Amino acid sequence: MAEQTIKVPRLYQQVAEKLIEMIESGEYDVGSRLPAERELAAMFSVSRPTIREAVIALELENFVEVRTGSGVYVKAGRRESGRLADKDIGPFELTEARILFEGEAAALAARMITDAELRQLESILGEMAAENESGEEMHEEADKKFHMTIAQATRNSAVVSVIEGLWDARESSPLTRRMYQRVRNKGFKPSIEEHRDVFNAIATRDPAIARAAMREHLTRVIDSILEATEVEAIEAARSEVAKSRERYSVARKLG
Amino acid sequence: MAEQTIKVPRLYQQVAEKLIEMIESGEYDVGSRLPAERELAAMFSVSRPTIREAVIALELENFVEVRTGSGVYVKAGRRESGRLADKDIGPFELTEARILFEGEAAALAARMITDAELRQLESILGEMAAENESGEEMHEEADKKFHMTIAQATRNSAVVSVIEGLWDARESSPLTRRMYQRVRNKGFKPSIEEHRDVFNAIATRDPAIARAAMREHLTRVIDSILEATEVEAIEAARSEVAKSRERYSVARKLG
DNA sequence: CCTTGTAAACTGGTCAACCCAATTGCCGGG
């Protein structure tokens, strides 16, 4: 059973990935032409249809522009893994919002949660550990389940919807998807210890403690993303919360 | 010179567009399988590679999910069961969520807001007053604008999108809409004083003060709804309203 | 009768070779 079905990404995705790397590394200047599809096919040892699929993927992400009969050209859009297309939400903004909102959800959940839900939460920690051990692919499932269970414990469907939306938003655009993928590839897995801390905090049924624990956990998530993506500070700088000292003080609330 | 050959969109784009239309028109339910690539190819009278390209486009935009050996399935995330809209969220849940989330947004906004935005906020107070005087219809516009301006001051698009979603959610279910209508009919208008308090609090640029003010404001909103719907609350005593009535006091005490 | 295997049918994944049309570039004639 040591054998795991390693999910082989589709070929065009691998090719697209490599092409993006090449473009981001400046191997092809903006405005310059990429090698012909036939050449690329030879380079990557794949067929031309596969190359075409990859090119289309890059085209949809605004990395390149294809001119019929001429070639595919690197688009002007400021490259360097950063350029968030207007509409999509970057991982930092996303996680910052989660710090704010899930912190409050945890606080409310601490007040409302039932013993049964607490047991369920704890069992999810087990699942998470199991997933971390085995296939890397699934491990986010338990993580989501953990956070959603807390959300549901608030007994507020609006809260549940918002938090689920925030979670799913990471899959919303190819760009953010790639960023999270990068984080995963770097070996960052949801820390059991951190989640257990959150669990313990909620188990105290003290809102302030629960909020502080959740904020702490998500703040570390931001740190992970930062570390993994060595991303331009421009976007990260927007995250005031990440560097803020205005953390909720557990001690203050306890007194 | 005047004659320009209209650029014919690439074939895969045309196909992708048609497929999106079909999906959005509900021709294929979420979770259901689309016709096989070979069938689609026959349907659109194009080759299979072209269909594949179109499918990849939909996949990148999160419309569908491709399962090898099985088929391509319509994804849920995009619309339908996704957003807060048509989720049937009661007014109390909604406002409770706003207390939690907008409170935090206000706190963050207090730290981030620019002088220009502060001026804009203040001018919205003026609009609100004007709307209260004249037609009742419009006055919610200024109210929304007020809250959205604060959200935008956080410089976090995830926060903005969540708060806008929460606002629009009041139009989601018929029940919720009727309740808000009732509140308006009872003569409850967004209080300028309350909003000015929030404005002043944010102007101090102190997160804690801003959060408290926003929570206070929204807590009063819940009171208004409670008061305005008291009769209804008796009818539906065992459902939402009664439960929420006891609930919101919990949220209030969290801070 | 129900269960269980297993093989066939189906579906996406990929490849190879081919034709077409637009673009580019070279080359020779003016």
Added chain:
DNA sequence: CCCGGCAATTGGGTTGACCAGTTTACAAGG
């Protein structure tokens, strides 16, 4: 030096075939 035209190059799209997972139907076995 300029310009027209032809040929090479490039993307756009097609056909047909084969492979590898999934699903399904059907028959053997309990």
